[in-house]
Amino acid sequence: MPIRIEKISSPRCEAVARFSARLFERGVHRDFRLPARMPLASDAPVTMDCYIALDGDEVRGGYLAEWQDFQVAGEILRFGGYQLPISEGIVDRRYTSVALLLMQHSVTLHPYWFTVGMGGIGLPLPRMLKAAGWHVALVPFLFRVKHAGAFCRNIRPLRTSGTRRLGLDLLAATGLGSIAFRAIQWRSLRSPSREWVVDSPPAFEGWADDLWERARSLHSICAVRDSRVLRHLYPGGGPYRCLRVRRGGETVAWAILCLSRFTDNPYFGDMRVGIILDCFGLPGAAAALAFHTARALEHAGADVCITNQSADLWIDAFKTCGFVSGPSNYGMSLSKQVVAKLAGSPGWQASIHLTRGDGDGRVNLLRHQLSGNA
Secondary structure: OOOEEEEOOHHHHHHHHHHHHHHHHOOOOOOOOOOOOOOOOOOOOOEEEEEEEEEOOEEEEEEEEEEEEEEEOOEEEEEEEEEEEEEHHHOOHHHOOHHHHHHHHHHHHOOOEEEEEOOOOOOHHHHHHHHOOOEEEEOOEEEEEOOHHHHHHHOHHHOOOHHHHHHHHHHHHHOHHHHHHHHHOHHHHOOOOOOOEEEOOOOOOHHHHHHHHHHHHHOOEEEOOOHHHHHHHOOOOOOOEEEEEEEOOEEEEEEEEEEEEOOOEOOOEOOEEEEEEEEEEOHHHHHHHHHHHHHHHHHOOOOEEEEEEOOHHHHHHHHHOOOEEEOOOOEEEEOHHHHHHOOOOOOHHHHEEOEOOOOOOOHHHHOOEEEOOO
C-alpha cells in the first residue's frame, strides 16, 4: 500500500503513540517523537501543524510545520519551519523512502521553508535538503569565557584525549587559563560610550514595532520581529530576559537572554551557560548591545556566554566585544523557492539574520534554564 501523508487528527493519536514506542524500543531517544495531539487553531502569529506518513493505519514518519512571517528582500512571506522530520526508516530499512516523501510533501504543500539546527550540515537531513536544491550552511558559533577554570574543566569538545584533559586541567589549576583568555578576548576591554541607556522592559510594545520598521531592510532574510510576534515568542514571566538599548530616547537594539545550568552535558559539562538567543537593532548599536548582553550574563553567574549569529553585522559586533569563533553544529537551510526570491541580490547570504531564537533553535538550550533573571 502506498504511503500517504495527512495532517494529524485525533483518531490517529494511538497510531502516533505506537510509532514513537517502536522507535524508542529500537534505541531512538524519546526527544525524537511526534506529538499525539496538536493545539487547536488560533490567530497567534506563530502556529504549528503536524503531518504524518501513513502506511495503512500505521504511522511511519512525520514532521512539524511551524508557520510564521518572514521578510525576504522587503517582501513579507509566510514561511514554514520544517521541524522534527522523523522516519521509521532510521530503524527499519523498509521505510527509508519516507524521509524523502516527507520533504517532497512539504514543498508541495508550501514553497517557502527554513530549517535550523539539524546537528550540523553533514548528517542525512541537511545532505538530502542540499541535494534537493536547498541552501544549506552553518550558522557561526561565538563564545566568550568568563570563568576560565570552569570552562577548561568542562568543555567536552576540547577534552577528547588524556593529553588534552591534562593540559586543560593544568590551565584551570594554575590560573594560566584566565591569562590566556584575557589575551584572546582583549577586545572585550573596550567599553561602549555612556550615551547608551540600558534597561529590561517587561514586555515588547510599540518601541519594538518602530525598531522593526527602521532596521528590517538591513537583512535579506529575517523573521518578522514586531511586538506581536515577540510577545508570543518571549512572553513575560518565562525563562527570558529582554535587554534593551536606547540612545537619545529611542530604542536602537534589543536582545533576549537566558541562563542555563547544564549537568553532564556532552558539550558544556556542568557549566552555567549564558545564552544570547535573539537580537535585533541598528548597526551603530550592535556592538553596544553585544557588550551589555555579555556583561549582564556574566553578572548573573555565567561561566561562558554563547550565541549563534548568521549575519555579518552581528558576528562582527560580538567579535568586537571579545567573543571568539568556535566549531558550530548549528545548521540552517532555506528552500530553493526562497533562494529564487533573492536571485540577483549580491551579498544576500551575509545578511541573512537567523539566531537561536528562530524555529526550534532554542529548545535544547532552554531545557536546563535557571530563570529569566539573567
